[in-house]
Amino acid sequence: MTRFAEGRKLLKARFMELREQPSDYRLGVPQPPLEKPHPADALLVDLPDPRAAFPPAVDLFALLESRRSRREFSPDPLRLEQISALLWATQGVISVIRDGFATLRTVPSGGSRHPFETYVAASNVDGLAPGIYRYAALKHKLIPVSNPPDLATSVMDACMRQEFVFTAPAVFLWSAVPYRSEWRYGVAAHKTIAQDSGHLCQNMYIACEALGLSTVAIGSYDQKLADELLGLDGDEEFVVYVAPVGWRNH
Numbered sequence: 001m002t003r004f005a006e007g008r009k010l011l012k013a014r015f016m017e018l019r020e021q022p023s024d025y026r027l028g029v030p031q032p033p034l035e036k037p038h039p040a041d042a043l044l045v046d047l048p049d050p051r052a053a054f055p056p057a058v059d060l061f062a063l064l065e066s067r068r069s070r071r072e073f074s075p076d077p078l079r080l081e082q083i084s085a086l087l088w089a090t091q092g093v094i095s096v097i098r099d100g101f102a103t104l105r106t107v108p109s110g111g112s113r114h115p116f117e118t119y120v121a122a123s124n125v126d127g128l129a130p131g132i133y134r135y136a137a138l139k140h141k142l143i144p145v146s147n148p149p150d151l152a153t154s155v156m157d158a159c160m161r162q163e164f165v166f167t168a169p170a171v172f173l174w175s176a177v178p179y180r181s182e183w184r185y186g187v188a189a190h191k192t193i194a195q196d197s198g199h200l201c202q203n204m205y206i207a208c209e210a211l212g213l214s215t216v217a218i219g220s221y222d223q224k225l226a227d228e229l230l231g232l233d234g235d236e237e238f239v240v241y242v243a244p245v246g247w248r249n250h
């Protein structure tokens with residue numbers, strides 16, 4: 001056993017253990033909602049058609065070849081149709097299947113559990129008042145969450161003060177709602193959730209490349225500050241990944 005044993009355990013498959021410790025799904029516990037419910041009186045923000053922002057044709061080889069982590073953002077505002085396109089590319093719902101058992105989305109997810117919520121900290125987006133929003137993926141709309149003072153500084157602080165984060169007109173923060181996967185896969189869920197998060201961020205990179213935007217995956221963030229910023233309890237829901245977005249500096 002090394003000092004890393006506990007961490008390495010996360011990387012290992014635990015599906016055999018489900019035979020001894022059946023998941024809530026196997027025990028017949030009702031499934032949790034496909035996404036976090038929003039207050040009935042929430043004023044949802046309509047999003048433009050996500051197709052509008054994408055170029056009609058892309059050279060996939062060139063796009064994959066040119067993909068890079070980009071940490072420079074021009075001060076120009078993003079357009080709401082670009083936010084719409086990125087939300088759709090990373091978590092967009094294509095269909096709800098088996099009478100509400102699962103969603104099929106633009107990214108894969110173990111058992112199609114899709115255990116994530118998407119938050120956008122918008123500092124400079126045309127058509128969107130500055131603030132934090134949550135993506136209502138099933139409706140393809142935004143739910144206003146809060147408008148903290150000094151938003152760009154708070155997001156940078158939550159990202160271990162990586163300074164380029166401050167200059168991004170929008171920052172995507174993804175939280176995990178682990179029970180959505182634990183319900184199905186019990187102790188085997190956590191590796192699946194980690195694998196799933198890579199898929200959504202990779203789609204963010206590919207979509208940004210197609211749209212001519214900059215983005216970079218952020219894994220170095222302050223768990224407590226990030227959860228507090230979004231008002232999450234840090235247990236049933238907590239931040240797992242962050243990505244700032246903006247126009248490239250020309």
Ligand SMILES: Cc1cc2nc3c(=O)[nH]c(=O)nc-3n(C[C@H](O)[C@H](O)[C@H](O)COP(=O)(O)O)c2cc1C
Nearest residue numbers: 067068069070071159162201216217218219220221
């Ligand atoms: C899981 C993960 C976490 C990362 N965290 C950060 C980060 O906190 N800050 C940062 O500047 N880059 C971060 N990166 C970006 C990597 O530094 C980058 O992918 C790597 O240098 C290779 O460059 P490329 O993406 O252009 O191929 C992260 C990338 C991944 C996949």
